Structures are given as structure tokens and as C-alpha cells.
Amino acid sequence: MTGTLAQLIALVAYGNQCISYPGTHREFVQHHSTFRFCEKVFFTAEKKKYFFSEGKRTTVAENPLEWFRYLGLDGCQALRLYYEPSDGSSGTADHKLAGMIGGGGTWVIEAMYPKYSDFWYGGWTVSSEKAEDNRFWSVEYRCIEYEIDSRNLQFSVGLQRDVLSKALNEIESFAKEIDMENFAQVFQRANAALASAHPDQDYYHSDLLPENTYGMAEQQLLFAASHAWVFGGMGSWNDMGFEDKQVQHRYNTVSSALYTAINNAIIAVVNS
Known part of the structure; x- marks a missing residue:
């Protein structure tokens, strides 16, 4: 799967624990693979100084752990993954664009509050092409929707297991x-x-x-979906025509x- 989606999954899965149990996963950013x-x-x-004033975009958290604390103090109860397919206006199917940053439909993080949800979108930009430690990317998660009706996408893990298989x-x-045959072996x-x-x-x-958060059925479904991701650019499953x-x-x-089965499987697990 793409690094952008992997990071979203990690932010939701670890973030829910950090919001519910403040102080956990203190070394999450330093050691997690999605931040390497x-x-x-x-x-x-x-942030608006007055009710009718024009909003000014400000940094509310310098890193994910600060963000989890910010959300918890703000009254956020849980994080969820939310996916929305593209409207088809490009004329190209989502699975064909899934290997490109921003392609393949839209993934965001839903921050759920008692009566509404906020939605956060991640934008990736190259911060340093010659970084000696290979840390090339700068990622800004922007709150793009405020206080709207909650979505809380839910799919049955058991059903999505059958659909994916x-x-x-x-x-x-x-x-x-x-x-x-090489792709047949991947599938x-x-x-x-x-x-x-050991999925x-x-x-x-x-x-x-x-660790010790999701059951074996959930782990099997998520990693099966992850292993099945073949949607990239040159040399990938997408790079064929007949x-x-x-x-x-x-x-x-x-x-x-x-592609649809993979996306629904990911949502089923992460939002379970």
C-alpha cells in the first residue's frame, strides 16, 4: 500500500489508544515505520479570534503525539478512517491512480466528537531532496471540515474477509x-x-x-489487504494493457x- 495510507492507518489505530489512555506510545513517532x-x-x-472574523490557519500540533493530546483536550472521543471514491470526472478509474499521491479517491481522518466530526487531510511535500537521513517528506494534516455530521464508516470484518478472498x-x-505468475503468487x-x-x-x-489491540481476525484481514496492494506506477499491476x-x-x-475489497477491508479493521 502507499506510505500515505499506511500513515493514516497508524495515526488512527495508535491515536485511539493515545486519546483513551494519555501517555501511551510515547515513542510512536521515533520508531514507527510510517514516519521513517x-x-x-x-x-x-x-482559528477565529471572534465569531464573525476570518479564520487564520495556525499550527495546533508539531507532531502526532501533540495532536492526540490536542484532540483529547478538545473533547474528541475517537478517530476513524474515512474514504470517498472520486467522482469519475478524470475519466480514469480510482484503482489506476491509486499509486499516485492524492490519487485513487480521498482518504481522511475523522475526529469524532459527541455531536459532530472534524475531518483531517494529509498533504505530502518534499522538504529536502538531499536529506542524509532519507527524511525527504514534510506532511501537513489540515482540518478541512469542521463540526459536520459524523460518518463513522463501519463494515463487517467477517463479510469483508469473504469479499476480499x-x-x-x-x-x-x-x-x-x-x-x-509473479502477480498470481502475490495474490x-x-x-x-x-x-x-503471523499475517x-x-x-x-x-x-x-x-500490539494487543486488534484481534487475530482483524490482523489477518488488514495484512491480507496490505499484501494484496498491487496498484502503483511503472512495473506494477496497473502498468498493463491488452x-x-x-x-x-x-x-x-x-x-x-x-481495489474496492482492499479499501473496505482496511476500513472494517481500523474502524472496528
Whole structure:
């Protein structure tokens, strides 16, 4: 999966613990894999001095731990992942753009309060192309929606497990038919993670979820979805095309189905 989505997952999963139990995960930023290439991760919101005055965007937290404290003190009760597909105006399916920053639909963090929610969007920019410690990125999470109706997306973990497995079986069969055995093996390994006692094995972001927080079924589903992510740029599953219209149609169909299954699986787990 993309580093941007992985970081969102981590912020929600660890953030919920930090909000509920202040003082936990004090070394979250220093050691978590989703921050290894980030020079800075900060959070901004508009603050109004008076009710009718124009808002001024200010930094409310210099790092994720400060943000969790800020949210807790502000009355936030929980964090959730929220995803919204694109409106299709680009003419290109979301799964084909998923490997690009900002492509593939919109992912945000929902901060839930008793009567409303705020929504935070992460913007990634290159802060230093020659960083000796490889920390190239600066990430600003902006509060883009204030005090609107809560969404709290929820999907059944059990149901999404079945949906993902079916999508993986279908796309694996297609990969074998077009002699793409390397991708068929990727889909097979992802499906195997649904029954593995160590579903995070050999996955770069093995620390996506806090320890002892999510059950085995949730871990299996999340890492199966993570292993199944093949939507990138050159050399990825997206970097193919077929002259046969029927083959192209099936390629698009199984790819779109897998992309939707992966996204819903992630939401099912993280928001459970």
C-alpha cells in the first residue's frame, strides 16, 4: 500500500489508544515505520479570534503525539478512517491512480466528537531532496471540515474477509491465464494471510497496528489487504494493457473489485 495510507492507518489505530489512555506510545513517532522518511509531521487548523472574523490557519500540533493530546483536550472521543471514491470526472478509474499521491479517491481522518466530526487531510511535500537521513517528506494534516455530521464508516470484518478472498481468487485466476505468475503468487500469498498465525510476516509496515489491540481476525484481514496492494506506477499491476477488448474488460473488472475489497477491508479493521 502507499506510505500515505499506511500513515493514516497508524495515526488512527495508535491515536485511539493515545486519546483513551494519555501517555501511551510515547515513542510512536521515533520508531514507527510510517514516519521513517518524514522530516516533519504537523497539524494545522483555522482559528477565529471572534465569531464573525476570518479564520487564520495556525499550527495546533508539531507532531502526532501533540495532536492526540490536542484532540483529547478538545473533547474528541475517537478517530476513524474515512474514504470517498472520486467522482469519475478524470475519466480514469480510482484503482489506476491509486499509486499516485492524492490519487485513487480521498482518504481522511475523522475526529469524532459527541455531536459532530472534524475531518483531517494529509498533504505530502518534499522538504529536502538531499536529506542524509532519507527524511525527504514534510506532511501537513489540515482540518478541512469542521463540526459536520459524523460518518463513522463501519463494515463487517467477517463479510469483508469473504469479499476480499473472493476478489483475490478471481484476480489470481486471471493472472495465471495471462501468464503473470509473479502477480498470481502475490495474490496467493495475500489470500494465505487470511489464515496465517503471523499475517504481518515479510510486510514492511508490520507495525501498522498497536500490539494487543486488534484481534487475530482483524490482523489477518488488514495484512491480507496490505499484501494484496498491487496498484502503483511503472512495473506494477496497473502498468498493463491488452489489445483483446474482452481481456482488457476482465482485467479492469477484477482490478476494480480487488481495489474496492482492499479499501473496505482496511476500513472494517481500523474502524472496528
